Amino acid sequence: QAANQEPAKQTEKNTLDQIKEKGVIVAGLDDTFAPMGYRDESNKLVGFDIDMGEEMAKRLGVKIQWQPTQWDGIIMALDSKRFDIILSGMTVTEERKKSINFSVPYVGDGQIMVVKKGTTGFNTAADLKGKVVGTQAGSSGEEAVKKVEGIKEVKLYKTYPEAFTDLQIGRIPVVVCDRITASHYISKRADTYEIVGEKITDEPLAIGLRKSDPELKEAIDNVLNEMKKDGTLTKISMKWFNR
Numbered sequence: 001q002a003a004n005q006e007p008a009k010q011t012e013k014n015t016l017d018q019i020k021e022k023g024v025i026v027a028g029l030d031d032t033f034a035p036m037g038y039r040d041e042s043n044k045l046v047g048f049d050i051d052m053g054e055e056m057a058k059r060l061g062v063k064i065q066w067q068p069t070q071w072d073g074i075i076m077a078l079d080s081k082r083f084d085i086i087l088s089g090m091t092v093t094e095e096r097k098k099s100i101n102f103s104v105p106y107v108g109d110g111q112i113m114v115v116k117k118g119t120t121g122f123n124t125a126a127d128l129k130g131k132v133v134g135t136q137a138g139s140s141g142e143e144a145v146k147k148v149e150g151i152k153e154v155k156l157y158k159t160y161p162e163a164f165t166d167l168q169i170g171r172i173p174v175v176v177c178d179r180i181t182a183s184h185y186i187s188k189r190a191d192t193y194e195i196v197g198e199k200i201t202d203e204p205l206a207i208g209l210r211k212s213d214p215e216l217k218e219a220i221d222n223v224l225n226e227m228k229k230d231g232t233l234t235k236i237s238m239k240w241f242n243r
């Protein structure tokens with residue numbers, strides 16, 4: 001009886017269903033962004049985002065696969081479905097909200113200035129005037145310094161390690177980056193680097209999602225809220241940020 005036959009399914013399954021079916025969620029990240037996601041001495045991927053992502057995936061009932069990607073262009077890569085989410089210390093910005101969605105924020109951060117230890121003359125963002133300033137291409141740091149009047153040159157780096165090397169060898173006098181990252185470099189090299197002044201911006205970090213995936217956003221938000229409530233996020237935060 002034809003009437004009992006299932007009609008051919010035309011609609012594609014939503015991303016959440018596809019992830020559950022495959023048993024894998026793929027996360028795009030810049031794997032040079034310590035201490036969120038980076039390589040340790042044995043080239044193992046470690047960091048706050050890695051621990052959080054593994055736990056989140058577990059609670060979604062799937063495995064997580066990490067897809068390293070250059071930061072500048074990570075939104076385009078999400079759009080072209082090279083991965084399902086961006087999990088890489090990404091700041092929620094108005095500009096980005098025009099093209100992608102964000103999960104609930106999972107950590108508070110902000111841009112700050114880092115100089116070579118002992119450098120004077122940097123107290124507020126206005127002191128960047130007339131200076132060459134290093135930051136990561138496509139970052140909220142780039143956005144923040146572009147708002148400061150009279151900067152001599154904004155030097156854009158593909159990764160923060162490259163910017164910190166240039167700071168160390170004196171090629172640039174100041175780096176603007178996430179406070180969380182700045183603290184990490186200083187904890188490793190307190191003899192070399194120094195944070196100066198107050199945060200230039202306040203920025204929540206969240207997971208980036210395609211606007212076409214509201215089901216996935218809801219599932220991820222639920223898990224993140226659970227992890228906030230039961231103390232899991234605090235535990236991961238203590239491990240990586242000591243706070």
Ligand code: ARG
Nearest residue numbers: 030033088089090091139140
């Ligand atoms: N939080 C800043 C931003 O969203 C810097 C992020 C850099 N992240 C990274 N994984 N490289 O732009």
